Amino acid sequence: MKYQKLFEKGYIGGVEIRNRVAMTAMGNGLATWDGEASPELIRFYEDRARGGCGLIFTEFTRVDENSGACNPNQLCIASRKHVRSVQRMAECVHRHGAKIFVQLHHGGREAPPALNGGRQPMGPSAIINQVNGLVSAEMTKAEIDEIVGKFVNGAANCKKAGIDGVELHAAHGYLLGSFISPYTNKRTDDYGGNAENCCRIVTDIIRGIRAACGNYPVCVRINGSDFVEGGITLDYAVQVARILESAGADAINVSCAVYETVPNMIEPNYYDEGWRKALAKTVKARIRIPVVAVNTIKFPATAEKLLEEGVSDFVGVSRGQMADPEWVNKTRAGREDLIRKCMGCMQCNKSVVMDGYLSCAANPVTGRGTMYNDEYLIRNGDGRRVVVIGGGPAGMQAAIVLAKRGFRVDLLEKKDYLGGMAYLATVPPHKTMVAEFIKTLTAEMKEVGVAVHMNTSADVKMVKKLEPYAVVVANGGTEIVPKVAGLEAANVHTMEEALLKKVTFSGKRVAVIGGGMVGLETAHYLCQDNQVTIVEMTATPGATMYPTVRNKLLSILKDEGVELLLNRALSAVEGDSIVMDCTDSREPRQERLTVDEVVIAAGRKPNLSLYHEMEKAFGKVVMAGDCMMGGCILEATRTGNDNVWFL
Ligand SMILES: Cc1cc2nc3c(=O)[nH]c(=O)nc-3n(C[C@H](O)[C@H](O)[C@H](O)COP(=O)(O)O)c2cc1C
């Protein structure tokens, strides 16, 4: 077998796990409002169990119904009413041979009052939270004992529900992590002052679980580093792991970072696979119990290599399996080309935090498996022909669904490449996973028999010749070009021309007009060889981007010497300079900037003209992707999927 280590059995606290692939906890907002495991949540885990995952850690799960919540619709295991639905969840996972641990959690200083009846967040010490500006209440000994009891009760409920073990969430700055970390624990009593004391709340819980549940497996997720001054360092994390091992923990899951350093915790695309391996490897070398670790793993070969290098005993492939529940089965079958790999785009995190429930850009079924699942596909295509116009993610996703439904699908792409705007997004640094995604969709189309016609422009006349049953218009949006003087000059280019290298320049002063996501990424590409200034008309660069990605990219651009001019709208291009209106000035005011080249990256807008033409000519026409709504890959794959589901 190609990946021997990956498919070796492993053990945690006597529980046999069929392979070394874990999916670590991911908050997803799929539980019911009162914390029960909903059919959608159960489906989410069952799909990953069916897909071959060895060990599933549930999302962070509340042990207290009155405090510590961090998401609306967060799973809870505090009371008897929760046990029944969690039991059903365990059964659904077990029937596919996977094991499941519930991650027991209390949000502590990160638990927002809005989700906790207005209650002040609590923690080891009364200190300000730099992220939300709130001061946590210092917990009394009685409160600590009460919380310890709630974790033990949560574990006992998990055992009753047939769950295979629990993981104590003592990482990421939540309640238990905030006790462990000297960054947040300033106590001088038995619960602070040294590593032993800082770990006491966790060791009390472990011992409590032992007393209540016997040899029930307990894993503890800790930080290998907080990446903040005064926080957990790797040396300290080793001490912590050893203390927890002595207290009876069965495994240590090494993660890292707190809310203040969140990009290191859930990494956007700017991190390399395995970048944090020193943390787990160092901890593993100093303890005897198994170590679990994520490492922003995208490819099976990376996972295997990390196991070979002795970085951890189990690899966490978390967003990897969020994006493709069949990650393990496809790996085993030698079909890595068909794995929809995580792009690190952070749309999942954004959707949970901002919409309240999970979505994934790579996979429109994620979080919606009770509705959009291959087994519910209406396979009534019966060989009827559907023409899909446009080979971006929306068109490709639509083509794949239609072909699976039994339609004969012809996809027409006017360019000589597939991917549409996503193809352009592969050009800036650190965007290779988007290229990988396009490759996978292309392989999937081949697998299901979509006929792809490159360099083929679609109009009513030519589509009529194909006599389609239906037409899907997914031909993309139109570039927004500001209406200003001087754009016809030879030194003015579109971002498409720049990214496709139809124009190239180096050592030039380049103004990128537009500081949205596309503008920032175009600037990132151009700044490799040029002195770049971004001109953005609003006060907020990358306004629609998720802060984790935006802040990371902005800090990279800053390091690369890119200048950011905010509240400046392009007014004219005049020879070797651009004129800008100052949008933050009450009086009309203009500024001038000397540049060699100008690249317009002002975004895109929907364009339904082809859709309307097709609508007049054919009985069944649907739209998908950028032509109907501006958006990212998430909106493209989602509309591509949904709009042809019942066609
Ligand atoms: C949407 C989302 C929610 C997460 N929620 C949790 C959580 O509840 N508990 C936890 O310990 N880690 C959580 N994480 C972190 C993951 O467990 C994992 O450490 C992280 O995604 C990096 O691993 P990966 O690159 O394999 O995805 C979350 C990550 C994501 C993307």
Ligand code: SF4
């Ligand atoms: S939304 Fe993006 S980051 Fe999240 S799992 Fe899907 S592809 Fe990965």
